[in-house]
Amino acid sequence: MNYYSTNQSAPAATLQEAVVKGLAPDRGLYMPEEIPLLPAGFFSEIVHSGVTDIARSVARALFGDDIPHDELARIVTDALNFEIPLVRVEEGLYALELFHGPTFAFKDVGARFMARMLSYFVQQQGQEGVTVLVATSGDTGSAVANGFLGVEGIRVFVLYPSGKVSDIQEAQFTTLGRNIVAVEIDGTFDDCQALVKSAFMDEELNRQLNLTSANSINVARFLPQSFYYFHAFAQLARLGISREVIISVPSGNLGNLTAGLFAKRMGLPIKRFIAANNRNDVFWEYLQSGRYLPRPSVQTIANAMDVGSPSNFDRILDLYSYSHEAISSDISGYRFSDGEIESVIKRVHKESGYLLDPHGACAYLALKESKRAGETGIFLATAHPAKFKESVERCIGEEIEIPEGLATFMKKNRETIQLPSDFGSFRKALINLS
Numbered sequence: 230m231n232y233y234s235t236n237q238s239a240p241a242a243t244l245q246e247a248v249v250k251g252l253a254p255d256r257g258l259y260m261p262e263e264i265p266l267l268p269a270g271f272f273s274e275i276v277h278s279g280v281t282d283i284a285r286s287v288a289r290a291l292f293g294d295d296i297p298h299d300e301l302a303r304i305v306t307d308a309l310n311f312e313i314p315l316v317r318v319e320e321g322l323y324a325l326e327l328f329h330g331p332t333f334a335f336k337d338v339g340a341r342f343m344a345r346m347l348s349y350f351v352q353q354q355g356q357e358g359v360t361v362l363v364a365t366s367g368d369t370g371s372a373v374a375n376g377f378l379g380v381e382g383i384r385v386f387v388l389y390p391s392g393k394v395s396d397i398q399e400a401q402f403t404t405l406g407r408n409i410v411a412v413e414i415d416g417t418f419d420d421c422q423a424l425v426k427s428a429f430m431d432e433e434l435n436r437q438l439n440l441t442s443a444n445s446i447n448v449a450r451f452l453p454q455s456f457y458y459f460h461a462f463a464q465l466a467r468l469g470i471s472r473e474v475i476i477s478v479p480s481g482n483l484g485n486l487t488a489g490l491f492a493k494r495m496g497l498p499i500k501r502f503i504a505a506n507n508r509n510d511v512f513w514e515y516l517q518s519g520r521y522l523p524r525p526s527v528q529t530i531a532n533a534m535d536v537g538s539p540s541n542f543d544r545i546l547d548l549y550s551y552s553h554e555a556i557s558s559d560i561s562g563y564r565f566s567d568g569e570i571e572s573v574i575k576r577v578h579k580e581s582g583y584l585l586d587p588h589g590a591c592a593y594l595a596l597k598e599s600k601r602a603g604e605t606g607i608f609l610a611t612a613h614p615a616k617f618k619e620s621v622e623r624c625i626g627e628e629i630e631i632p633e634g635l636a637t638f639m640k641k642n643r644e645t646i647q648l649p650s651d652f653g654s655f656r657k658a659l660i661n662l663s
């Protein structure tokens with residue numbers, strides 16, 4: 230299947246080109262030319278299927294023309310090596326826990342899948358290796374670094390602003406070694422992003438190192454996120470529920486929500502989606518008014534959703550042929566302040582014992598406000614609460630336990646390369662280290 234650019238002025242790309250390039254040459258986002266409808270047999274069997282079987286079927290429908298089926302099955306199985314349970318929180322309301330992967334956040338799914346698909350294509354091209362550059366303000370770096378850890382033919386440089394990521398986040402990408410190099414930049418996240426951008430524009434450097442990005446706009450990162458919407462539905466179906474299902478998604482760059490909308494187009498009977506924003510409410514405003522006004526982000530307690538210009542917005546517009554009416558009838562929007570997020574973490578913990586992280590809490594709140602009688606709601610729990618230990622403990626007034634996997638990161642030796650924020654130093658370091 231070919232991929233077109235949302236800006237409509239780039240040539241169609243194969244899956245391989247779309248994955249290796251990331252962004253289309255006209256700066257648009259790649260979209261599959263067709264969205265396959267899954268056969269009725271898939272849905273009648275779904276109740277008996279586990280996450281890997283479901284993901285293999287969906288992956289085959291999306292990518293099966295471009296990758297041999299046995300390779301694709303291997304990529305899926307390798308990527309999804311953890312549980313994604315649906316947990317009952319209260320009557321008619323469930324959490325889809327996406328945080329049981331290596332970095333305890335949902336980005337593991339997309340990052341692990343993309344790493345393996347990219348590695349497959351690099352080998353197909355007969356290239357010796359590629360270099361992935363990623364700038365991070367925290368969570369993306371850990372998911373990408375861990376996703377690519379030990380993957381053949383790929384070396385990863387994670388650039389992060391010195392002193393501006395949390396302790397847990399830093400531990401997750403500076404302790405890995407092997408093919409992962411952490412670069413601590415004396416500057417801001419924007420400086421890190423600017424360095425990555427300059428590197429991509431440097432033709433000679435590109436030739437020498439085969440640079441590629443692991444950005445969330447890559448089709449190999451966002452499309453696999455559709456797998457777990459089917460898996461959530463299957464788990465509900467096992468409880469005898471398959472109608473009037475609504476899903477609430479804590480949203481920042483809108484990659485997760487877009488993947489859910491794709492699942493619906495592939496035939497998954499979801500009645501309505503809910504986009505939950507924090508105070509960064511650009512998408513909420515669009516849903517209300519049809520006006521899209523990107524602006525600088527503001528800092529909140531749910532910081533992985535602090536996005537002022539959501540990168541997947543154009544994909545949603547394209548999917549619905551730019552109809553605000555169509556978009557706002559499939560998706561309802563909510564937004565919450567830090568105070569509202571904090572008090573719901575406290576209340577839910579007290580009433581049901583379930584511990585929300587600030588992102589999941591935002592989605593839970595949106596679901597509560599949106600859900601009508603007779604509907605069953607799922608919210609996506611995108612991170613383990615221990616990743617936001619201080620904030621969550623402040624809400625509930627007690628200490629929480631750090632899972633063993635996270636604690637292990639914290640104990641390991643950290644290794645970083647410290648650099649000033651000028652491109653010359655960064656360029657030299659890249660060449661020396663490659």
Ligand SMILES: *Cc1c(COP(=O)(O)O)cnc(C)c1O
Pocket residue numbers: 334335336368479480481482483484485486533534588611612
């Ligand atoms: C990235 C992230 C989000 C936002 O997901 P998008 O796909 O960018 O909308 C929500 N929660 C957590 C924990 C995240 O890391």
